[in-house]
Amino acid sequence: MNALLLVAHGSRRERSNDEIRELTERLRKANRDFDVVDCAFLELAEPSIPDGLRQLIANGASRVVVMPYFLSAGRHVVDDIPGDIEIVAREYPDIEIHQAPYLGAATEIIELLLKQAVT
């Protein structure tokens, strides 16, 4: 079973966390490549990244793509998310966990910004 875990920073403002949950719901409906789509948070909201991964694995995921919903390649993307993945990768050596490029790395961001700017 192939799973996608969208990872966001997490906020003290619950409305922002709910925005991520709604986005996850839209991803779930739009996607054709993953059997399961879920979300997790680096901090300040639940589930944590390790708990999100463990839940997907408990539900039968054999491969998980972790997608950082971040705009910059800061410490969170470079150190913290890989660190969280590593914790679970050691617990489940047979599960393939792969970190996708963070959103801000997408070259299409340029077009998208320019499109938003003229709406």
Next chain:
Amino acid sequence: MNALLLVAHGSRRERSNDEIRELTERLRKANRDFDVVDCAFLELAEPSIPDGLRQLIANGASRVVVMPYFLSAGRHVVDDIPGDIEIVAREYPDIEIHQAPYLGAATEIIELLLKQAVT
């Protein structure tokens, strides 16, 4: 003269601010709707949003689109950026300053995430 001001949060990590400046350079090259494209930061980096706007106006901009490079509609997008715009709008009542929807509001984010997830 029609200007675009990309507004990012700003970071203590200068590399992240430079990422925004590089993105602005790419926007400048790719864009066909704006005569000038520049960036500004809400905090922690220069120029500030008011200073970025004032610079564009000093250089001849008569209309500025402010594009929030943010993923969630938090306090920054809802209060802080409009507040900064308002300061400059009062100084220059003849200049049209318009805040575009923040990046995370783009419906195309869904496709983009799914595309990034399978690369």
